[in-house]
Amino acid sequence: MDLSAGAQGGRSASIHSPRLVARSADLIPRRGFIHPHLVIRSFLTQMRILDPALLTHSRSVTYYDLVIAQALSLGPEEKKRLLYSSLLHDIGQMGIDRRIIEKREHLHPKEWDVIRAHPLNSERILSVFPCFSEIVPIIRHHHERYDGTGYPDGLVGKEIPFMSRLLAVADAFVAMTSIRPYRAALMISDALTIIEESKGKQFDPRLVDLFITVVVQNLKRRGTRGKRTASQDQR
16 A cells, blocks of 8 residues: 555655644534533542542532532532532642642742642633533632632632632631641641631631531531440440
8 A cells, every 4th residue: 555645746744744633633523512420530530540639639528518508508500510610629730740749848939839720720621621611710719718819810709709719618628637748637626717717818708607517517417426326336
């Protein structure tokens, strides 16, 4: 078979030609429906392989966000957006050098810049999927602070999307109560105290009050169930 067939001017066309690559891109459907559940499952599988701790964190944040969503009586579509946002909010961290993520010493300014870029990385990854168009702004802004000193855009108060404000509280709580390479996990009571002290600074005051109430009630229910189980075992 003559592989040079179709060549012009005596020069053979490269099979790696940009023109051929551009043509092959036309084979990919641009408007076809992609089910978000399948995409999320794929991303979660990547987390399980590349960063199991990130998967655990994302699932824990999702749990608290959905508990708060229930307390707020959010509708099905809002709950779905919150579910997707919570599971994927840190997807951009998978591309960060593990030496930075796991560093025990204080981070240098350039390393902090890398960390602070992760919401934008998440936005870039998810923006190619039309099914995630509504959650991209939520994820982009989940590290904004209520007083305007957050990132990436320095939004203030209610300029920050509501679900980003909700996600921020759960994200911080789970991070504080989890073991990190550079520190031990905080006690739940200590983490809630820090969140309480950050009302109006880092977090939406209304959501802080609701979050603390719901978390405390949840712990009490778990404690009650634990006592019942123990008493049943003794019988």
